[in-house]
Amino acid sequence: MAFTFLYLDMLLPLGIAGGMPYIALILVGMWAISRKLIFFNAILGSVFTIAGFFLSPFNTDETVAAFNRGLTVATLWLTVYFSLMNLRLLEEKERSDLLEKANKQIEEESGYVELSRDIALFTNLSRSLGEAIEYSLRKICNFTGWPVGHLFLIGEDNKTLYPAGIWYLENEKKFKNFQEVTKKSRLEPGEGLPGRVMADGKSHFIFDLQSDLNFPRAGKPDQIEVASGLGFPIMIGDRTVGVMEFFSSDHVKPSERLMEVMDSIGVLLGRILERTRAEEAKEKHNIHLRQLYKRLDSIREEESRRMAREVHDNLGQVLTSLKIELSLLENILPEKKPAVDDSIKMMFNLIEKNIEVVRKISRELRPPVLDSLGIVEAINWQGTTFQEKTGVKFFLTDKTSKCNLDIKRSTTIFRIFQECLTNIVRHAEASEVHVDFYEDSESVIMQVRDNGQGINGHEVNSITSLGLLGMKERAEIWGGDFTVFGGSSQGTTVKIKIPKGS
């Protein structure tokens, strides 16, 4: 091209215009985005322009010709300057476009990370599956801008999908029809959007729900108001246990990355589902155990009551009859020898002692004061007896106005108190025991405090501390609380709180 221009320069009296075509060479360099080519072509153009001065037969006025060619060379290098500037601008724009794209990608990626993190954090802390799913639906809908989110669960038959009734709806009125149709849906594997997800355990996407032949919920467009749909599985291991579905009002296609993120959220929710189901099963088991314990406790209590009655009525009766018979015998004996007299006295003594033992056994099995005078009097009686037997001083403070708990709750408190006293005599080495009774609007509280060697955390929490565990269980039967605390210089305190009940 340069030689053609030089050749033209030789043929025509072009003046300044003779050097101008070399500008095209520089523009070629710019088009090729090559600085080297621009410089090479500019140097070539300049050399040929100068060469033209010497070679062209038309340079009659040499001063004008030299001036013209000087101007041409200057124009050439001016073009080089502008081309280079332009190139720099182009490169800068390219760089900033790249930067913008990278920023956008980072922003999108951090959005996904934030979404997964928020869902992971919240679902981990949430107490129920419903709460976790509701939050996830709302978060995903807000993130994608899709107005409808819903959960299908797989039934116990492992075949049918049924709507779990957990929704996110941006506009309840608008999607009412779709919600109604969904509520009635029961889907088999492969059927509809959730059925497809269930069948192969993978995310599925339907661009146009209306024209899709396998979307049973599609009605006339104004009926369901949804255009595109995305479903992804909730997995426990490799088992699909539910399907989350999302719908948009316009036709949109989700990105591959979004589908990937949805899949990982599905695995996360699967874990939560597994955990909450295990917790539900554990809770059910605990309730059963507690009911069993309650039943056992009431049988034990009934048995004590029955034995107390039997011992008191039968054995007591027999001993009293024996006493009467003996005094009759004493009266009808004509002449008493001193030895017989002593023997009769001894028998009276023995009978009297046995009557006392029977009374004591019957009282210990079931103190009548508990049934007749109530819990505070029963505690007072038991504490005083304990003081007489062990020498540990007993103090009672009753701050309740009139503690009229029902007999079953009173029995629970009484039995816990007996267990406390047994522990004090066995482990505390205490010289005093203080019992405080008080109440709030809902509960009665008893605090048993000794001044002994105290209890440590290990003893409180040990799985072998069955006595303490039994006290806790007894209190929890009534929805109450049980706490034990203490230390070497402060003795041991047992505190129980029992709701008053209706």
Ligand SMILES: Nc1ncnc2c1ncn2[C@@H]1O[C@H](COP(=O)(O)OP(=O)(O)OP(=O)(O)O)[C@@H](O)[C@H]1O
């Ligand atoms: N009042 C107390 N003072 C000091 N230590 C105590 C007191 N009460 C309980 N402990 C400690 O707590 C442990 C657990 O008490 P817990 O009543 O559960 O079991 P236990 O009395 O050893 O046996 P049991 O099952 O017969 O009641 C005791 O072994 C004892 O070390």
Ligand SMILES: [Mg+2]
């Ligand atoms: Mg004990």
